[in-house]
Amino acid sequence: MPLSFRVLGGPGSDNALFVTVDTGQRTTRLLFDCGDGCPHALAVADLLNTEHLFFSHFHIDHVAGFDHFFRINFDRSEPVVSLWVPPNGTEVLHHRFRGYEWNLVGERQRGTWEVHEIGAERVRTTRYFTREAFRTGHPAGERPRVPVVVEGDGYTVEAVQLDHGCPSMGYVVREASRVNVDTAKLAERGFAPGAWLKRLRGPAAQAGEIVAVNGTEYPLALLQAELLTTTPGESVAYLTDFRLDAATQELLAERLRRVTTVVCESQNLAADVELAEAAMHSTAREVATLAARAGVGRLILFHVSPRYLPFRLGEVLAEARAVFPNTTFPDGW
Ligand SMILES: [Zn+2]
Numbered sequence: 001m002p003l004s005f006r007v008l009g010g011p012g013s014d015n016a017l018f019v020t021v022d023t024g025q026r027t028t029r030l031l032f033d034c035g036d037g038c039p040h041a042l043a044v045a046d047l048l049n050t051e052h053l054f055f056s057h058f059h060i061d062h063v064a065g066f067d068h069f070f071r072i073n074f075d076r077s078e079p080v081v082s083l084w085v086p087p088n089g090t091e092v093l094h095h096r097f098r099g100y101e102w103n104l105v106g107e108r109q110r111g112t113w114e115v116h117e118i119g120a121e122r123v124r125t126t127r128y129f130t131r132e133a134f135r136t137g138h139p140a141g142e143r144p145r146v147p148v149v150v151e152g153d154g155y156t157v158e159a160v161q162l163d164h165g166c167p168s169m170g171y172v173v174r175e176a177s178r179v180n181v182d183t184a185k186l187a188e189r190g191f192a193p194g195a196w197l198k199r200l201r202g203p204a205a206q207a208g209e210i211v212a213v214n215g216t217e218y219p220l221a222l223l224q225a226e227l228l229t230t231t232p233g234e235s236v237a238y239l240t241d242f243r244l245d246a247a248t249q250e251l252l253a254e255r256l257r258r259v260t261t262v263v264c265e266s267q268n269l270a271a272d273v274e275l276a277e278a279a280m281h282s283t284a285r286e287v288a289t290l291a292a293r294a295g296v297g298r299l300i301l302f303h304v305s306p307r308y309l310p311f312r313l314g315e316v317l318a319e320a321r322a323v324f325p326n327t328t329f330p331d332g333w
């Protein structure tokens with residue numbers, strides 16, 4: 001699968017989401033939150049090549065595993081470590097960076113970290129260097145906040161701010177549409193494969209552009225229209241720690257429309273909605289209602305309150321399935 005993902009951490013422990021996007025030419029690794037034990041579940045090679053780490057918020061269960069990620073990547077220059085945080089998150093991370101003795105780092109010590117703070121109006125980037133013992137945050141640009149915060153190779157990541165008493169960022173990874181050659185039509189036309197096929201795949205034909213196939217010339221635009229098929233990419237949303245009130249239902253129903261998979265917290269059963277309200281969390285029924293409204297492909301529930309462990313976990317799933325049948329827990333739960 002070009003887009004794949006894995007929920008890290010079991011029921012009752014901290015969780016995170018690891019996503020890979022494989023374009024065929026290149027694999028991108030993305031990590032969402034860094035709960036206790038979560039990065040530890042990944043291979044060191046995956047952590048060394050995680051391009052972006054996205055934080056929802058900085059309650060301890062979402063950042064307690066960060067030291068492991070930090071230790072493995074502290075001297076990384078390529079790719080630059082890129083962290084995405086909610087409002088005020090830059091300060092929190094700066095404290096994490098500074099929480100060690102760095103007397104042994106020298107002028108030539110490698111390591112560059114970029115923190116992108118997703119504010120209501122603007123995204124502000126601050127750069128830190130290991131060689132400076134992370135002492136100084138260097139302003140490294142700011143830009144207007146738009147829904148898409150990362151435009152990567154074959155994918156995008158959108159951010160949406162949710163309310164958890166503090167801001168909690170939700171994220172949606174969308175794989176770019178896949179363009180394939182219709183091999184059945186190719187055979188039907190008797191077209192032999194060749195260098196022209198690479199050109200056929202893209203980019204789009206320029207006005208009047210001609211290609212030769214089996215010694216005959218054809219307008220490229222016509223061949224592209226006839227022989228290429230476009231399949232929408234997969235997508236996965238990561239939503240955790242937020243109160244799913246009516247206004248948020250409205251917002252997310254729009255933002256999650258046709259998302260293939262939604263990985264979403266479901267802290268409480270509907271019978272305990274006052275607990276969910278008090279801690280600014282959501283119930284299984286509310287989350288399933290959102291999935292149904294947004295017409296998503298499937299729903300995966302995680303971040304369930306330990307109060308339902310181990311015997312009442314099934315009730316959480318059953319409550320969601322009554323509203324949105326295609327609901328599961330992560331593999332291995
Ligand atoms: Zn929280």
Ligand SMILES: [Zn+2]
Pocket residue numbers: 059061062241303
């Ligand atoms: Zn949490």
